[in-house]
Amino acid sequence: MYVGVDYYPEHWPEEMLEQDLDGIKELGANMIRMGEFAWHLMEPREGEFDFSFFDKVIQEAKKRQLSVMFGTPTATFPAWLAKLDPSILSKDEYGHPRAFGGRRQYCFNSDIYHRYASRITKELVKHYANEPAIVAWQIDNEFGHEGSDLCFCEQCHTKFQLYLEEKYGTVNELNERWGTIFWGQTYNDFAEIPLPTPTVTTHNPSLKLDYARFRSASLNRFAHDMTKIARDHHAAHQQVTTNVSGGFFDKWFDHAENVRPMDFVSYDNYPVWGGLTEPVSPAEIAMTHDFNRGLKNQNYWIVEELMGAQGHNVIGYLPRPDQAKMWSYQAFAHGCSNMLYFRWRGMTKGAEQFCFGIVDQDNRYGRKYQEVQAVFQDITSHESVVNAPITSDIAVVYDYDNIWSWKSQIQSSGFDFTNELLRLYTPFYKQNASIDVIPVNRAFDSYKILLVPALQMIDDELAARFKAFAEGGGTILFSFRAGLKDKDNNIYLSRTLPGAIAELAGIHIYETEALAASQSVPVVDAAGQNEICEGSVWRDLISPQTAQVMYRYNDSFYQDKAAMTKNKVGKGSVYYLGTGLGEDRLVPIAEEMLVHHQIWHKKTADGVEIARRSVNDETYVFLLNHTAEPQHIDHQTLAPFESKVVKWR
Numbered sequence: 157m158y159v160g161v162d163y164y165p166e167h168w169p170e171e172m173l174e175q176d177l178d179g180i181k182e183l184g185a186n187m188i189r190m191g192e193f194a195w196h197l198m199e200p201r202e203g204e205f206d207f208s209f210f211d212k213v214i215q216e217a218k219k220r221q222l223s224v225m226f227g228t229p230t231a232t233f234p235a236w237l238a239k240l241d242p243s244i245l246s247k248d249e250y251g252h253p254r255a256f257g258g259r260r261q262y263c264f265n266s267d268i269y270h271r272y273a274s275r276i277t278k279e280l281v282k283h284y285a286n287e288p289a290i291v292a293w294q295i296d297n298e299f300g301h302e303g304s305d306l307c308f309c310e311q312c313h314t315k316f317q318l319y320l321e322e323k324y325g326t327v328n329e330l331n332e333r334w335g336t337i338f339w340g341q342t343y344n345d346f347a348e349i350p351l352p353t354p355t356v357t358t359h360n361p362s363l364k365l366d367y368a369r370f371r372s373a374s375l376n377r378f379a380h381d382m383t384k385i386a387r388d389h390h391a392a393h394q395q396v397t398t399n400v401s402g403g404f405f406d407k408w409f410d411h412a413e414n415v416r417p418m419d420f421v422s423y424d425n426y427p428v429w430g431g432l433t434e435p436v437s438p439a440e441i442a443m444t445h446d447f448n449r450g451l452k453n454q455n456y457w458i459v460e461e462l463m464g465a466q467g468h469n470v471i472g473y474l475p476r477p478d479q480a481k482m483w484s485y486q487a488f489a490h491g492c493s494n495m496l497y498f499r500w501r502g503m504t505k506g507a508e509q510f511c512f513g514i515v516d517q518d519n520r521y522g523r524k525y526q527e528v529q530a531v532f533q534d535i536t537s538h539e540s541v542v543n544a545p546i547t548s549d550i551a552v553v554y555d556y557d558n559i560w561s562w563k564s565q566i567q568s569s570g571f572d573f574t575n576e577l578l579r580l581y582t583p584f585y586k587q588n589a590s591i592d593v594i595p596v597n598r599a600f601d602s603y604k605i606l607l608v609p610a611l612q613m614i615d616d617e618l619a620a621r622f623k624a625f626a627e628g629g630g631t632i633l634f635s636f637r638a639g640l641k642d643k644d645n646n647i648y649l650s651r652t653l654p655g656a657i658a659e660l661a662g663i664h665i666y667e668t669e670a671l672a673a674s675q676s677v678p679v680v681d682a683a684g685q686n687e688i689c690e691g692s693v694w695r696d697l698i699s700p701q702t703a704q705v706m707y708r709y710n711d712s713f714y715q716d717k718a719a720m721t722k723n724k725v726g727k728g729s730v731y732y733l734g735t736g737l738g739e740d741r742l743v744p745i746a747e748e749m750l751v752h753h754q755i756w757h758k759k760t761a762d763g764v765e766i767a768r769r770s771v772n773d774e775t776y777v778f779l780l781n782h783t784a785e786p787q788h789i790d791h792q793t794l795a796p797f798e799s800k801v802v803k804w805r
């Protein structure tokens with residue numbers, strides 16, 4: 157197990173190096189991660205490579221038995237390169253080049269950039285190929301983060317048109333599938349096709365979806381090319397990864413495809429960042445871990461674990477004593493196997509003066525230092541628990557094409573895909589059931605419960621997979637807008653909603669309504685006895701066919717329309733949630749499903765999380781208190797923000 161810190165030796169006077177490495181060693185660390193932003197230091201002028209600084213750092217690290225994860229520095233190219241050939245700079249939707257000065261302002265489709273990035277990656281990895289201390293290479297840094305997944309430059313335009321020609325073959329095929337007859341947009345040639353840059357009203361939805369797919373292909377091709385270079389030159393003891401940033405459902409690239417050639421996934425865990433006055437919910441943090449574990453269905457690393465408040469120009473919430481430590485244990489509880497904290501010392505110069513680290517500018521080894529030291533000391537004694545595989549009977553499935561379809565036409569101002577995924581995830585999380593978060597094209601027949609949030613794109617093949625799952629005894633919970641669209645981002649013609657799953661769900665939907673962010677509609681149980689809650693974001697006005705009504709709407713005109721239904725299918729059940737019901741309503745339904753399938757779960761006080769692991773017939777649990785108050789769970793008492801691993805009866 158590796159535990160350590162992100163260390164930027166180039167940020168500090170050289171005379172601080174040994175003192176810093178001693179302090180890192182004293183922390184209990186056995187790894188440092190470095191280099192991901194140091195291209196200029198390694199290639200100060202075009203073609204002149206100099207690794208002497210990092211040679212020295214690595215020698216000092218080895219004296220302290222510190223291993224190294226080294227980052228390839230293509231996220232921050234040198235100014236001399238931008239000056240040499242500004243065409244490497246990506247462009248925003250108005251065609252303005254992004255200025256040199258931030259990071260990741262390069263275009264994934266720039267052949268020039270690809271050439272220089274390939275060379276520095278190759279020279280660096282070759283130089284350290286046989287360095288025993290370097291055990292892992294991180295490719296670039298947080299691909300696509302901070303808006304760097306989009307580019308509207310000329311290179312991208314030309315390659316987008318080529319991408320379309322390759323996909324459709326003929327422009328007539330594209331015209332047909334895009335429906336360009338609408339608004340007279342028929343193309344005579346692929347060269348006439350625009351990027352989805354600002355226009356009057358809005359672009360063709362098929363164009364917008366294909367552009368999203370093109371972004372994903374562009375970014376992932378660059379990532380895979382750089383990965384291949386590393387693979388071609390590193391030694392067998394070195395592995396390859398890249399670090400996934402938060403907000404992954406808001407990005408324009410398929411993350412599972414991005415990490416496919418990597419040996420393992422790395423994730424940057426920031427439960428609170430920038431001007432947030434509170435951390436995101438414990439459920440959302442847990443989901444991000446389950447998502448990263450699901451990318452390769454294996455345990456993952458965290459290479460940036462928050463310890464101090466973070467932000468660029470605006471900062472906010474200060475993690476309370478032991479709270480960041482608890483977030484670390486939550487990560488281990490969800491499949492993190494190695495952890496590096498961001499960062500040893502906060503940088504006193506440059507854009508991240510307010511991205512605080514373990515040590516602050518006063519160089520004191522204070523509360524944060526002790527917290528990290530405590531984590532390392534304790535968690536390394538539970539290595540077998542940490543490395544035990546996580547098995548789940550529940551899977552949430554997602555599809556980036558579907559997410560990008562929603563992003564291309566949001567339909568309801570209250571819609572956010574992450575929120576809709578959490579709507580189905582949280583009721584099970586709150587009962588401490590283990591949940592996988594996986595791409596919909598991944599096999600899911602081994603699960604017992606399938607949660608399918610807002611999946612508009614369901615074709616006949618996928619519907620058949622869902623049907624087989626339910627007939628085999630599985631439980632499926634679909635939420636609204638299911639089955640509306642085909643893979644070209646168009647509405648199916650001559651199909652009654654919910655399209656290919658209408659028979660499976662045992663319902664028809666003839667009318668629907670978008671609910672704005674501020675809107676909600678009254679919902680009652682089937683007997684109409686209890687005005688129980690409200691539906692938000694959207695509503696499908698469900699006409700049950702074979703399904704039984706669980707809840708119905710209670711406003712004028714629609715009291716005969718169901719809001720939620722359950723259909724018996726073979727040995728299984730298919731639930732359809734036609735509107736955004738709240739957690740209070742969905743928790744009991746989730747519990748019914750858990751009990752039916754005899755899935756281990758445990759109700760705990762709000763903010764108390766328990767996660768189980770089996771090691772050699774012994775059961776251990778991670779106990780996490782996400783609250784500022786003492787909490788109790790069975791015979792255990794948890795202090796505010798306390799987290800621990802204990803053997804469970």
Ligand code: GLA
Nearest residue numbers: 297298424460466467508511
């Ligand atoms: C991201 C980046 C880091 C740093 C931190 C600051 O995770 O990977 O380089 O910018 O955010 O919080």
Ligand code: ZN
Nearest residue numbers: 263307309312
């Ligand atoms: Zn571009």
